[in-house]
Amino acid sequence: MVRVIPSTAKHAHRDSHDLTERLRAAGLRPTRQRIALAGLLFDQGDRHLTAEDLHSEAARAGVKVSLATIYNTLHQFTESGMLKQVAVDAHRSYFDTNTGSHQHFYCEDDGALIDIPGEAIAVSGLPMPPKGMDVERVDVVVRIRKR
Amino acid sequence: MVRVIPSTAKHAHRDSHDLTERLRAAGLRPTRQRIALAGLLFDQGDRHLTAEDLHSEAARAGVKVSLATIYNTLHQFTESGMLKQVAVDAHRSYFDTNTGSHQHFYCEDDGALIDIPGEAIAVSGLPMPPKGMDVERVDVVVRIRKR
DNA sequence: CTCTTATTTAGAATGCTTCTAATCTGATTG
DNA sequence: CAATCAGATTAGAAGCATTCTAAATAAGAG
Structure with a gap:
């Protein structure tokens, strides 16, 4: 064999x-x-x-x-x-292999992260950053928990 | 006197x-x-x-x-x-006396937080949370740094 | 005032991250 | 392919923020 x-x-x-x-x-x-x-x-x-x-x-x-x-x-x-x-939380620091523009659900019960595609989500109405500063990136964390 | x-x-x-x-x-x-x-x-x-x-x-x-x-x-x-x-950062955990709905600029150079009024900003296109979970709150952090 | 229970405290313990100084390895050169 | 050397790895110590522990203290009820 x-x-x-x-x-x-x-x-x-x-x-x-x-x-x-x-x-x-x-x-x-x-x-x-x-x-x-x-x-x-x-x-x-x-x-x-x-x-x-x-x-x-x-x-x-x-x-x-x-x-x-x-x-x-x-x-x-x-x-x-x-x-x-x-x-995402004072206690947990994650490294994400997805470096593209995207956001996260964060489950406060067990600390799990779930991706939200960048195209899905949009943030509007951002004020200008203070003088002399540039926006590096915008992070959105949707905190969820078991009902 | x-x-x-x-x-x-x-x-x-x-x-x-x-x-x-x-x-x-x-x-x-x-x-x-x-x-x-x-x-x-x-x-x-x-x-x-x-x-x-x-x-x-x-x-x-x-x-x-x-x-x-x-x-x-x-x-x-x-x-x-x-x-x-x-x-906001793996190293810094802040407590905010403003408990209303609002968001933050976060200056990566010196760790300063600046409020963004809740009315200014809007997040659209949020997917539904996974079954059996409720959205607790949505946090937006705009990371800025000196040009 | 007394009792009961919540609160505070110093200091130890924990947990995660960074530092240190010694050792090792990858890449380059002769 | 051996020598070299800067970069990388390592064990263990150190650092720091936070939590825990057990004992002392203080608030509120009766």
């Missing part, structure tokens, strides 16, 4: 190459840790996760990475525009 | 009485600490401040209050609707 090489092997190779290029483009050395974390972050659609989430996910995936590196990497990815940081 | 009783004395008395009633209405015993903190919080218009801000303000005003009480009080006031908590 022939053991079929899983197709993920091929993907892993292709992805790893893409990720390497992506890191280089961001001015970051494609190290083992950064490639692994980028794989976890970007290989499964839009995600919202905390530093701790990513750390345990890496552990589960058998990637040995220190918590310090998790933080460094999340911040570097955020600075280079690969991630967006979402401040 | 007659020493005139400062008019603030009269106000202090009136305010203190009002505050006492307000605390009672919220189901909170009007203790020395809560009355003093309520005075600092509500006697000077709309304010955005952190626990640490209030603590040092109390110290400056000669009111002896522990930090634990500051936190307890801020949370109790928030639960009873006298304050609103504003999550």
